[in-house]
Amino acid sequence: MSANSIFAFDVYGTLFNIKSVDTTCEKYFPGRGESIGQLWRQKQIQYSFLRQAMGKYVPFSSVTRDALRFSLAAYHLEWTADTEQTLMEAYNHLSLYEESLYVLQKLKDQSATLIVFSNGSRDMLEPLLEQAGLNDYLDHVISVDDIKQFKPSPASYQLILEAVGAPRHEVTFLSSNGWDISGAKAFGFTTAWINRSEQPIEELQLPPDYQYTTLTPLTQE
């Protein structure tokens, strides 16, 4: 690991466990927590792709709320404004994966440049990073909201280059989302897919350069 290493981490599903919201969903809709959480995440991602393709950007906090509303309606549930707000706030209190903090610390000790790069708007990202105590380790917090184009658009990944001023292949991009890895690879980053649920590689002819099941191997190279 050289002192010039640059690591760009995706946030949702990569550093933080998005399944944390299932517990809050379960509290309000017993027996349905996991199904709602899963559909919520699926629609959240789909809406970001659709808005990118339509050229109809709105901040990820709005996308996340829209996806929640669709998911609850799809299960024929009724809910109050208070419940909706509590579910939305669950996104500000996601749990870190158990190795995330250690890996960031270790890489920082080795003088790596550490970036988080997310579809999340700052109203979502900032409270999340703050409560998890990550800010001390991060050189850059980059949101696609600065350019109003979601991943996997090339313009979104370009934001990382503008922050670090390095050639693309020197950036190691880490995500648990196979589609995000494909987008980053298409852009020209070195990619490491954190394949936490042992999925097949996306059939997009853009395979990852490295594949791990957790972030831990990053500290062992």
Add this chain to the structure above:
Amino acid sequence: MSANSIFAFDVYGTLFNIKSVDTTCEKYFPGRGESIGQLWRQKQIQYSFLRQAMGKYVPFSSVTRDALRFSLAAYHLEWTADTEQTLMEAYNHLSLYEESLYVLQKLKDQSATLIVFSNGSRDMLEPLLEQAGLNDYLDHVISVDDIKQFKPSPASYQLILEAVGAPRHEVTFLSSNGWDISGAKAFGFTTAWINRSEQPIEELQLPPDYQYTTLTPLTQE
């Protein structure tokens, strides 16, 4: 219904039942046909969105094959090149929904302009329309392949305007896919969502102008 009416129909899921492929999947992978068919369709759509966002277009026949490969791998299945080819060919023999032909005939009798507009590349669309005997009713067969941008990009819907030379709101756009209706609405078409599986409206702030459970009400206005 005026003689100037213009109807643009989506193909997969709107005129043709994409669940037709489940039977072929079931033949090769007993007990898994429906699950494979569902994941195959979901990945097919997702890959078209991703390629649109990444700017990495390939024809829909390639997207469809890639989505099939991912789906079979996700279920830890093994398959031969022959099986893959047979499954792919199932897309050229989808069943029409029971009302599709009658509705097209009826609208044609009323001198409407009838268009099919699809993400499908011509190597998929032409055999499908031919075997179903639809060509006699259609004034235009439009594929996004002509511009190499998938729906729901504005550039894709623009192809319809170029074919008919009419203002956007005079085109009635029909699709069973909520996301396609949102894209068409964002573009400025009059939209009718053929909500066959009684899903909630997509939370994209682009609701359909009309909503039906089949195409039949089009002949009753």
